Amino acid sequence: MKLLRSLLAASAACVAFSGTAAHAEDLSFGIISTDSSAVLKQRWQPFIDDLNRQTGLHVEAFFATDYSGIIEGMRFNKVQIGYFGNASAMQAVDRSDGEVFAKVLYANGDTGYKSILITNVNSRFKTLDDVFKNTKDVTLGWGDPNSTSGTLVPGYYLFAQHNVPVNSTSFKTVLPSSHEANLLAVVNNKVDIATNNTEELATLEKKHPDRFQQVRVLWTSPLIPSDPLVFRKDLPEATKQKLRDFFYHYAKTDPREKKIMADITGYAGFAPSTDAQLDPVRQIALFQQKQKIAADTSLSEGDRKSQIAAIDAKISALAATSKQ
Known part of the structure; x- marks a missing residue:
């Protein structure tokens, strides 16, 4: 009887573990809403199919009606990978535990x-x-x-x-x-x-x-800068590496893969990237914030000056980082 209970317990543990492992391999790929969902699905589905086949992951595309849908989806771990613009990627990094890992390449050589x-x-x-x-x-x-x-x-x-x-x-x-x-x-x-x-x-x-x-x-x-791809920082490292390997090598030589990328929006594949590519956009966002503070008549002169000084320091720090 003890042996039977031990076997049943071991079996239950294996089922629980396999369920967790399977869940870790189920990912949602959020794609920014530049067009209607039907158009985006037509463009991206062949790529998603290749992603699943080559990595062994189970990735489903998620097309939200607006950018915030992808950002919030990543924030609450309903989306684990996202294709963003730079401004929305900045929000995903700051608010949704995201990390830039790649950027798109253009067929015409543009950066x-x-x-x-x-x-x-x-x-x-x-x-x-x-x-x-x-x-x-x-x-x-x-x-x-x-x-x-x-x-x-x-x-x-x-x-x-x-x-x-x-x-x-x-x-x-x-x-x-x-x-x-x-x-x-x-x-x-x-x-x-x-x-x-x-x-x-x-x-x-x-x-x-x-x-x-x-x-x-x-x-x-x-x-x-070309559009970034972001994944959640807390993804298992093995999963992150599968994604890096796929994105960095996709459409480099295969004519069929090249056509799939070209059909998306004239893309030629992907290259490695980091959060640093968002720095120019951060500087613009900070400058706009500075303008709003300067025009805010509800603030005292001292508060206005101190807040503007803090923003100027952030802009200077980003500029120094970009030069490096």
Whole structure:
């Protein structure tokens, strides 16, 4: 009887252990909502299938309706791997126990992409001067709050430089949406102007050249580092290594894999990266925070100066790190 109980206990322990091990290999891969879920699934599923086959992991794609869905999913460990923009990756690292481990490579050799401001080719806006003559008569298609190219970069490099905050006071209407929705809104003359990026515009040109002809680019930003991939820091090291090995070697030689990457958004594969690639975006975010504090009349002069000094110290530290 004792032997039987020992065998049953050992069997139960093995079942419990195997269940835990299997759970550790079940991962959710969150993908930022640049387009509709149906479009993203069509682009990414062949890649996810290869990821599962080559690593032995069981990874399922998760397409949220907005960036915060992926960030919060990682925060509560419902998402373990994420494809982000730089601004949303910064949130995942700071709030969701994330760690940058890779970045995408482009087939054309570019090391990043750019934010753009677009309008319909037949709109009354021919130049930026036309836009900023009277923004209160302009309907703006704005990006997701956590989008690098849709909000953070144009907010800093374009609208802040013209001293125009992006809100309902400055504009006739501000309509936050996805890149795809903003692009279609411009094509169909539903908004006057909209933020977007060169990746989405290139995809439109490739897949719908007739629609591409309806878009005029009014402004182009400095280069934004290519999109990072983030995994949770608390993943087992063996799982992390499987992911690194797969991402770092995928689409390097295999023609079929290269086509899968090209079909996603003109990508050529992935390269190693770290949290350091987020430093330029952190500097922009800190500068915007500094502007808000400087304009906050509820703060005393002493509080304002001390908070601004603290932000300046952080910006200087990031700049020094970037140089190193």
